[in-house]
Amino acid sequence: MSRKKKDFDDYVKSEKIRKKSSKSFAEQDKKEFVMDDKKELKDLLKEGYFLARVVEVQKKYVFLAPEEKELDMDTRDVWLSTVAKKFLQNQRSERNFIVVGDKVVCLSSKHSDSEEFPQCTIEYRLPRETQISRVDPLVVNREHILASNLTQLVIVASYLSPPVRWGLIDRFLVQAEHEQITPIIILNKKDLLEDEASESFKKECEEEEKLYTDLGYQVISFETLSLSSKKKPPKILHDLFKGHITLIVGHSGVGKSSITNLLKPEIEQDVEELEIFKKGRHTTTYTSLLKLENGGFIIDTPGIRSFTLTELEPIQLCWGFVEMRPYLNQCRYRACKHSNEPDCAIIQAVSDKKISERRHQSYLNILFNTQRREGRYTLE
Ligand SMILES: Nc1nc2c(ncn2[C@@H]2O[C@H](COP(=O)(O)OP(=O)(O)OP(=O)(O)O)[C@@H](O)[C@H]2O)c(=O)[nH]1
Numbered sequence: 020m021s022r023k024k025k026d027f028d029d030y031v032k033s034e035k036i037r038k039k040s041s042k043s044f045a046e047q048d049k050k051e052f053v054m055d056d057k058k059e060l061k062d063l064l065k066e067g068y069f070l071a072r073v074v075e076v077q078k079k080y081v082f083l084a085p086e087e088k089e090l091d092m093d094t095r096d097v098w099l100s101t102v103a104k105k106f107l108q109n110q111r112s113e114r115n116f117i118v119v120g121d122k123v124v125c126l127s128s129k130h131s132d133s134e135e136f137p138q139c140t141i142e143y144r145l146p147r148e149t150q151i152s153r154v155d156p157l158v159v160n161r162e163h164i165l166a167s168n169l170t171q172l173v174i175v176a177s178y179l180s181p182p183v184r185w186g187l188i189d190r191f192l193v194q195a196e197h198e199q200i201t202p203i204i205i206l207n208k209k210d211l212l213e214d215e216a217s218e219s220f221k222k223e224c225e226e227e228e229k230l231y232t233d234l235g236y237q238v239i240s241f242e243t244l245s246l247s248s249k250k251k252p253p254k255i256l257h258d259l260f261k262g263h264i265t266l267i268v269g270h271s272g273v274g275k276s277s278i279t280n281l282l283k284p285e286i287e288q289d290v291e292e293l294e295i296f297k298k299g300r301h302t303t304t305y306t307s308l309l310k311l312e313n314g315g316f317i318i319d320t321p322g323i324r325s326f327t328l329t330e331l332e333p334i335q336l337c338w339g340f341v342e343m344r345p346y347l348n349q350c351r352y353r354a355c356k357h358s359n360e361p362d363c364a365i366i367q368a369v370s371d372k373k374i375s376e377r378r379h380q381s382y383l384n385i386l387f388n389t390q391r392r393e394g395r396y397t398l399e
């Protein structure tokens with residue numbers, strides 16, 4: 020073997036080892052932190068470790084509520100915690116290291132009886148059963164998980180102030196479909212629709228509501244303004260949230276916190292007193308998990324200005340649009356993007372009025388929005 024060839028082989032070998040070891044190190048770390056062994060967990064709990072739910076994540080501390088039994092926690096009486104020292108570096112470099120809704124295994128700190136903080140450390144995290152995430156608006160290609168372990172997603176939009184964006188609702192629906200979380204749409208500020216909207220806008224809303232209902236989604240037309248948070252929660256909301264961990268999402272100012280307050284959470288949520296058009300300011304600043312009077316839990320989030328889905332292939336994205344599922348794999352081309360290709364079953368279904376043009380456009384917007392930055396597809 021020539022010297023040159025040997026050097027090259029050695030180089031490749033060492034590179035491979037280096038790459039392999041650095042990867043396995045990261046994975047090893049993750050493996051150590053994510054506890055998926057039930058027996059090991061049982062042993063830890065006998066040794067003084069305890070289970071808790073992440074209630075809020077702030078810069079310095081994570082707020083936790085101990086959870087001895089599933090969904091049995093008091094989110095008002097929270098513990099201040101930090102992640103175990105050996106994982107601090109990972110926490111700093113990974114945005115989603117700990118998110119609201121995570122189930123974690125903790126150890127009480129030495130100082131827990133004193134006034135010193137933190138009161139406990141997070142030693143492990145249980146695997147996430149579900150999660151809702153988007154592309155991080157700060158760093159492209161990074162995922163931002165809004166919350167985990169949800170059983171329900173409530174998507175709130177207001178008819179007006181700010182005006183409803185059907186495309187944003189579709190984005191959330193796609194995520195819910197992929198995560199197999201039941202989505203519910205609440206269209207709020209019905210009073211404004213009745214008093215201020217034009218006839219054509221009222222008709223548009225009526226049609227869109229019917230479209231979502233026909234697709235099998237629950238749509239609730241609602242107003243919080245005439246309801247008082249001092250009284251019992253309205254039955255429709257009470258029944259909807261009971262027994263669930265619900266993530267409530269939507270644009271800023273649509274009324275998420277106003278709806279949350281009607282359900283009597285342990286902590287009253289801040290609501291903008293006078294509706295002023297607030298640019299760059301959210302009333303809710305942190306995502307937090309709250310216990311409701313009826314036994315369910317709600318995760319109120321600050322309004323979202325951009326909700327870009329993490330990259331999805333056309334086939335995955337189509338699957339998130341329930342009405343497109345019957346037409347999958349019926350196009351002439353296997354890699355059909357359902358944009359303007361010949362013999363596309365989905366485009367045909369749109370012209371036959373079996374799929375709404377608006378939803379198809381929504382699909383295209385998501386497809387080209389999420390994939391344009393990859394430089395793979397461009398909008399013709
Ligand atoms: N007209 C009308 N106004 C409402 C209704 N529900 C809420 N509002 C008002 O809308 C504004 C925003 O409500 P919030 O509950 O703070 O909205 P949010 O979605 O939590 O907003 P962020 O926390 O910024 O994301 C407040 O001034 C509410 O009083 C409603 O049904 N009708």
Ligand SMILES: [Mg+2]
Pocket residue numbers: 275276277288289302303320321322
């Ligand atoms: Mg709010």
